[in-house]
Amino acid sequence: MTRVRVRVPASTANLGSGFDALGMALALYDEIEVWTTDGGLSVEVTGEGADTVAKDETHLVVRAVRAACELIGFAPAGLGLSCANAIPHARGLGSSAAAIVGGIAAAYGLAGRPLDDDALHLAAAFEGHADNVAASLLGGLVVAWEDDGRFRAARVEPHADLQPVAIIPAERSETHVTRGLLPDKVPHADAAFAAGRGALAVHAISTRPDLLLPALADRLHQDYRESAWPSTIRVVRELRAAGVAAAVSGAGPTVLALTTDGVVPQGVDLAGFTVLPVAVDRSGVTVEPFE
Template sequence: MRPERAAGATAQVRVPATSANLGPGFDSLGLALAVHDHVRLTELDGGPSVVDVQGEGAGRVPRDERHLVLRAACATYELAGVDRPPLHLACDNTIPHSRGLGSSASAAVAGIVAACALLGPGKAPDEAAVLDLAARFDGHADNVAACLLGGLVVTWCTEGSYRAAHLEPDPAVVPVVFVSEHSSSTEATRGLLPDRVPHGDAAFTASRAALVVHALTRAPGLLLPATEDRLHQPYRRPAYPATGRLVDALREAGIAAVVSGAGPTVLALTTGDPLPDDLPTSGFETLQVPIDTDGAVVTV
């Protein structure tokens, strides 16, 4: 049954963008970035649910119960065993869509966290259940965990449940994102990956995945070798040639650069030094973006 609360109860949530993989940490590592969507979810006394969207995606995303944030919120009520009231969802979006910055993960986390805030203590799922629900809902635990927890995360699945460890990045790490003007589909680029890779490439990437965690948290000077990857980025290059050229140019200049998530955005992990002037950035918007250390925040 529904909780005993007056209609009009509202929760506001701020969620960060994320960058997954970080080169060698395929489907395992994620980093939260300080580009934010803001969501307001209000319980209504009756009538249909209502969706309003401003900013990124306005006019393109569904404005009914197909909206990802609202679907995630509904799934949270269902998990809690609570009858869902009609809801008014208002989104103010900044995170670019379909660019490799975790917009769908951020939407799922926003809906789940907002619904948890409305359900309140004793009815809302606990943090482990929230992470598992969001990961199942979005399909990318690395993005979801970074959005939920902030900072750097390592994710894994054990006995059918998703888990995450949260780590504090070294404050010397300064991300720069090169946001592509083109969009990309995770499903399409994942389809370029082979079913098998050479054992040598797997061992190489495993060593770099371990090293990149050390580099991000303790030794930023090792970020360039730590972000080498042979597991997924080489196979995805045909999907976005300009992204590959920009990654190559940055790395040749000594800057640790990777494809952000499934692309086509590029993530550079710098220590604040100026970037070269002659980078092939046509078609990209360059943004220096701090690491978000808060994750999903209920603001009311």
Template sequence: MATFVEGPVRVTVPATSANLGPGFDSLGLALSLRDELEAEVLPSGLVVEVEGAGAGTDGTGVPLDESHLVVRAMRAAFALMGEQPPGLRLACHNRIPHARGLGSSSAAIVAGVVLARGLVAGGQLLASDEALLELAADLEGHPDNVAPALLGGFVISGREDERWYAVRAGVDPRVSAVVFVPPAGVETTVARGLLPDVVPHADAAANSGRAALLVAALTGQPEHLLAATRDWLHQDQREPAMPETLALVRALRADGVPAVVSGAGPTVLAFGAGDTSELEARCPQGWQCHALAVEPEGAVLG
């Protein structure tokens, strides 16, 4: 039987940007914008507190019951370790915008599995990092966001022989990012629903080549980022759901800026180097702009 840790445990989890143009469902990058969460075992009941993103009190906020995504992830991780606590308190301070393509759901899932492991004495022995990656990717359905949220940095991920894999790669220190966040979100299910079931072989081949180039560009040759971030498979196809996003991507790229749709959108991510003030000045009216670094650390328990 599991022994639970007394007192609260805390975790911070980074935002992530997946796809990065041609790396559809396989490439992801952790960014220096973090959610902070705290959890503790109670004698009974469930208490969920939310500040920041998702804290709406008019019916627009995230649920404050067992259906809360962090709670669901915690329950799954507790089940993996063979025990459920009698009660829970969860407090979330959310800085990652919701439904914007910056990995908020993956951050929630990763936070949940890491918090649950941290609340169980000897949790590292009961649930390894590899087991948490498997569980988090199963819950999310794909690994491109959960892998960098858990591991940090730049991660290549996928599925092989019925198991998820994630491989970290270094990032050139000259690489930074600016994200342009629109006021309204787009649900991932809507964005994915716009993608065709079949793509031309030439487009798939072109995307494969650019994805390979993107790994080289991010790890040591950022001068190739503009060419390396060209996509044929998913960005233009999502334009009906986010026309302003695609317009900004095209305008930035026309001026030589390596810009992409972040994840399923509608946030735009633009790679920069050094001073990004001119790039930040391109932020459309009503949008939010954040200059971010590549975050080398994933989920941090402490």
């Protein structure tokens, strides 16, 4: 192919105690068009990040395209790139993961190759973990892990009744900053709690939505990050006190409310937040040729 159009979903990761292990794709999409040229590079960006992201070889989608091309032995003379971004940047909704997956998927599409396990591993290597990229790649709910230096993931079909709500603040957060707030060690009791609730989250999201509230409880990372985004943690606590399964989305500061009715109850102070009902994406990244 000489031109491809890629649609790649946002993602929410951790889902409570499933730190770096659980992710889910959301129906909020970046759309990327990539084409081969006789030489050079052109980059256009509209929507989220249009005024701030690089327009050269350091653009994350371009870096992902280049890395995938090298991996699969595809060497276009030049590239054109157009990004229409809808996923908010630095909000914990997987914008960087979507850029990485979109670029890799575009390279595979241009080379006429189906996405494979090498694509997942390459995408996860960019991030250092596979939860967000696997969700954007595969759609649905994913369980991600690393085995002997190889990133892997398994897809699980989410329950049909799930109606996620993203509660998005204006403030931004950078993953490398919030990771720096985490301790090197956690109490054994908290590790055991996380193992049980992470497993329960898979069951609740796929089969038993009535168990979502206990399933999304966390002792592993959220409280340690409270100093970075106190309003986010307050909203999570208020929602959970009202019976809503809520957790920090990824590295924050977005709050994920995982509901079956799409309703956020009255009485929770959401000043400074935008409430965005968003469906589960069940297809993952898509690639198609265009002229």
